[in-house]
Amino acid sequence: MGRRLRRFGLGQQGGTAGRQRMHARATLKARNVFVADRCLSIESYRQLSVNFLGLTRKMNDSHESNRAVWNGWAKWWGEEEDKKGIWNRCHRDPTLMLCATEMHFLANMRGKRACVLASGNNMVVFSLAGMGAQVTSVDISEGQLQIARERARSLGLDITFLRCDVTELKALEDDTFDAVHTGGGVDIWISDLWKYYAEAARILKPGGVFIVNDRHPIRRMFGGDPWDELDDYSNRGPFTYTSNEGFKAYEYHWKVADHIQAAIDAGCSLLKVEEHMESPTGRAEGIGGSSQDEKDSAADNTARFPSHLLLVMTKP
Numbered sequence: 616m617g618r619r620l621r622r623f624g625l626g627q628q629g630g631t632a633g634r635q636r637m638h639a640r641a642t643l644k645a646r647n648v649f650v651a652d653r654c655l656s657i658e659s660y661r662q663l664s665v666n667f668l669g670l671t672r673k674m675n676d677s678h679e680s681n682r683a684v685w686n687g688w689a690k691w692w693g694e695e696e697d698k699k700g701i702w703n704r705c706h707r708d709p710t711l712m713l714c715a716t717e718m719h720f721l722a723n724m725r726g727k728r729a730c731v732l733a734s735g736n737n738m739v740v741f742s743l744a745g746m747g748a749q750v751t752s753v754d755i756s757e758g759q760l761q762i763a764r765e766r767a768r769s770l771g772l773d774i775t776f777l778r779c780d781v782t783e784l785k786a787l788e789d790d791t792f793d794a795v796h797t798g799g800g801v802d803i804w805i806s807d808l809w810k811y812y813a814e815a816a817r818i819l820k821p822g823g824v825f826i827v828n829d830r831h832p833i834r835r836m837f838g839g840d841p842w843d844e845l846d847d848y849s850n851r852g853p854f855t856y857t858s859n860e861g862f863k864a865y866e867y868h869w870k871v872a873d874h875i876q877a878a879i880d881a882g883c884s885l886l887k888v889e890e891h892m893e894s895p896t897g898r899a900e901g902i903g904g905s906s907q908d909e910k911d912s913a914a915d916n917t918a919r920f921p922s923h924l925l926l927v928m929t930k931p
């Protein structure tokens with residue numbers, strides 16, 4: 616189960632959804648809208664999204680469809696987080712969620728403003744709030760936010776929740792936050808990585824810190840069945856499948872170079888780029904993997920590849 620589904624960034628969900636994804640994968644190549652790199656450079660790909668109104672609309676519609684998918688998954692996602700039991704402890708011990716590099720750059724957050732984009736389980740949100748930051752938690756799914764709101768209340772944390780698409784943060788003003796954090800399985804849902812980074816940079820104060828700690832793109836190559844069938848690293852998708860609840864999911868496979876280029880194009884200066892292996896302490900589990908993922912990785916070769924890509928940036 617883990618091998619196949621890790622490719623989609625959701626190794627936890629098996630059963631019918633898993634089988635649906637397996638079926639979906641068999642038809643992915645036929646369904647792809649873009650055959651990136653072969654026909655289009657990334658620059659022309661972006662120009663297309665900007666120039667053709669119809670296509671831009673389609674890409675935004677994919678986010679709306681993903682929103683419905685996440686609303687459908689929110690209850691199950693919350694139950695998975697309950698099993699891990701980190702969300703109700705990380706506000707007291709942020710190292711359950713944040714690695715040494717993140718802790719270093721997020722030191723002294725007391726009284727500062729932080730924003731977590733595509734906040735999902737909100738464990739980074741709770742960690743930052745526990746460190747004394749005033750946190751804004753942004754997610755496209757009202758279902759995800761509702762669970763987070765209830766959890767924040769039970770922990771006595773005062774968080775601002777905002778339902779918003781990370782590529783259109785109109786409700787947030789320029790130069791607002793001392794820190795912006797995102798990751799743990801987010802980039803795969805975003806149709807335009809450049810808009811996502813540009814919006815994050817826009818709301819960041821000059822001199823602030825922008826951290827992306829997401830699943831490492833190389834892991835997505837190893838989802839084939841049989842195991843030795845390697846996926847094409849250059850195929851960004853979109854990859855589509857239908858969730859159990861009947862909503863169409865759109866996933867995008869951004870490359871390491873895309874992340875770095877999007878950061879540069881957003882006007883950010885890179886402070887750190889790190890590739891992390893699966894954490895033996897289970898930290899990687901906290902930011903988007905699963906115990907099952909880790910067991911699978913230990914049993915097969917994926918443990919030899921990095922699980923997370925960490926970028927730390929600032930806005931000059």
Ligand SMILES: C[S@@+](CC[C@H](N)C(=O)[O-])C[C@H]1O[C@@H](n2cnc3c(N)ncnc32)[C@H](O)[C@@H]1O
Binds near residue numbers: 681759782798804805
């Ligand atoms: C796999 S979770 C990652 C977040 C967190 N690390 C976690 O594990 O829960 C993906 C989250 O991204 C959110 N999301 C997906 N597309 C989004 C978009 N365009 N804008 C904002 N949030 C989005 C989903 O609703 C979901 O909560």
